[in-house]
Amino acid sequence: MTGPRDPIASPTNPRVRAAAALRDRRERDLTGRILIDGARELLRALDAGVALETLFVCPSLCRSADCHELLRRVAPVDRRHVPVTEAAFAKLAFGDRAEGVVGVALRPGLDLTTLDPPVAPLLVVVEAVEKPGNLGAILRTADAAGADGLIAADPMTDLFNPNAIRASLGTIFSVPVAAATTAATLAWLRSRAIRVVVARVDGPELYTETDLSGPIALVLGSEADGLTPAWSGPDVQAIRLPMNGVADSLNVSTAAAVLLYEACRQRSTVRG
Amino acid sequence: MTGPRDPIASPTNPRVRAAAALRDRRERDLTGRILIDGARELLRALDAGVALETLFVCPSLCRSADCHELLRRVAPVDRRHVPVTEAAFAKLAFGDRAEGVVGVALRPGLDLTTLDPPVAPLLVVVEAVEKPGNLGAILRTADAAGADGLIAADPMTDLFNPNAIRASLGTIFSVPVAAATTAATLAWLRSRAIRVVVARVDGPELYTETDLSGPIALVLGSEADGLTPAWSGPDVQAIRLPMNGVADSLNVSTAAAVLLYEACRQRSTVRG
The missing domain is CATH 3.30.1330.30 (Ribosomal protein L30/S12)
Incomplete structure (x- = not known):
């Protein structure tokens, strides 16, 4: 021994x-x-x-x-x-x-039931996230922005991939996280009357001209394929970030950061 | 042959x-x-x-x-x-x-003289950037946000490292870029009356409460060490991003994205 x-x-x-x-x-x-x-x-x-x-x-x-x-x-x-x-x-x-x-x-539980968000939560949903580094970076930003949780919808990577943990600097343990199918995620958000705001390159509203206060889930798709068609319906609002250059997309973790901090600004939850 | x-x-x-x-x-x-x-x-x-x-x-x-x-x-x-x-x-x-x-x-030239910015430019300066991936990510965001140029001050990596080119998706060729010492960068900015706004964890002003219009350079330091003391003086404004979580810093490319898009929002250059 x-x-x-x-x-x-x-x-x-x-x-x-x-x-x-x-x-x-x-x-x-x-x-x-x-x-x-x-x-x-x-x-x-x-x-x-x-x-x-x-x-x-x-x-x-x-x-x-x-x-x-x-x-x-x-x-x-x-x-x-x-x-x-x-x-x-x-x-x-x-x-x-x-x-x-x-x-x-x-391994910590990842059920949607573990999220237990506050009354008017700011959540981020990433669909089909593939790279542990991107997931970790989004968690790190969600932590800094004071988001109330992250849901990985139909994830293509294990949330607790060691590289995701590392890229998150361990914030994967402090930010409430869940993983679920896209269908279950949508049903869960709707059942709680959490507004679904999706980021699309062709979204009709500029993100800065959209109300991001109240109970809200900011939803981002994969860089390569965007969001699946499930993220539509009369209760789903599509917004876009301005793209002023030669490239037509932002890295998913960059887009998440810009949206989360804009939501923070509007919600005046900025404690600084 | x-x-x-x-x-x-x-x-x-x-x-x-x-x-x-x-x-x-x-x-x-x-x-x-x-x-x-x-x-x-x-x-x-x-x-x-x-x-x-x-x-x-x-x-x-x-x-x-x-x-x-x-x-x-x-x-x-x-x-x-x-x-x-x-x-x-x-x-x-x-x-x-x-x-x-x-x-x-x-190799394209990297002299400050190649920048040739417009009258009231929005520039981003990164000091001592070390990871080609971070540099590439910042260039990609600078492109999307419509920034007028990026200066690498005292860079710890070659701007044209193949991984930086790749991470930038080639925007390193479309966004005006320069490399110079920190001293030369500061002198260049001051000689052109470009306002120097530095991001510091302990910056006295919240970035959303700071005027980011007009000729401006947003300056970010390395994640590990922050900015060198050269970035100070009565004409240097220090701002901070809110940190609401357990971690005390954002990835440098994330911080750059949040600042650049807030500058865009304030400048209403968002062409969408």
Whole structure:
């Protein structure tokens, strides 16, 4: 048996291999567990009450202030704290992003019922989001703009892809998130009388001339294909961002940022 | 001699090797040449009058409409058109982004004098930008927002890094761009009475409560270190974006997008 003070030295150790396998979506789906890279991301997961099961720690790589704070909260005496050598850590860490800590946690629920939005929420919906980096960037902006939640409709990526977690800087744990089909998302929004405002290149109204106050969901489609036809109907408002240059589209995370901050401005929720 | 209709088949062909070497900044600096991936990016370079010297074409990989348009403009009879086999193209292309075309062009000038802004320009300045992807994303937004130019102050990356070109979708050729030291940039802005508005986490004014009309340069620093102290003085206005979440910063390209579109809104240059 490896005691709490004897670091795991072998990259083929079963615990190390089981954790590293969580970089694959199939393994995350099978086990209901996720992998979290980065001290800041792990701190935000803990703050949000995510059930951390294991924290692999490579002491010689732990240099940042965030890392030291994390090790105060999950100390060596904590049974979740598992020291590993650099050789074993290399198997666990993602590329060169090693910060000396990698965590395994239970995957948070993603049901729409977990959202529990306030009375007049500002939500963002992204349909068919494919790139974990874009999802993470949108979450980071949603956090900064003070949005009340994000729904991934028919997502093409796992929300808890380690790269999405990392790109979100851990805000995926603090911003309420859900995943559902487009049909279920629309039904859920309509049942709560949350106004559906979709961004389309050919939207008839300029986003700055549209009322973005009250209960609202800002809906963005994939860069390549836009939104599916499901996002239509008499209760769906289509808006556009101005495109003054040679290109005809913005990155989805850029469009989300411009819309979320304009909604903030109009709602005067800007606490600054 | 390889005739115009005999494709280059060898990855070690001197022309192929010389072009592939342009993925390294040092080689670009030495030769004054750049490498352009992607049919859309090449079309935008041609539209902007960039001096394309060679267009390597792998006919079996040319499937997109943009690619066919490009081959109408640089046809097989054009002496710049150089057919290559898939084996030779693999050496030229970047990762799996192969679209069947890679171009070599003379590097456009980056002097501040090339900017030639209109009377009351909207400019964006990014200091110490490091990631080609961020630079490309900001250029794409600057294009969409109709900004009059971008200045990279003390850049940590080559503006014409192939990944920056690609991330910009080729808008790096249509948006006026310059690179200069921070000192030269400030002097240039001041000599033209262009108002300097810097984004700082601790800026005293909210960006939505600041006048962003008239001749203006929106200045953003690096995510890690912010702006250098040079960006201060009685004529420098510091603004902030609201941060309502657990994270304390936005991605630099996100912050640029929010500021540029707010400037657009205030200036009513939104042509939609």
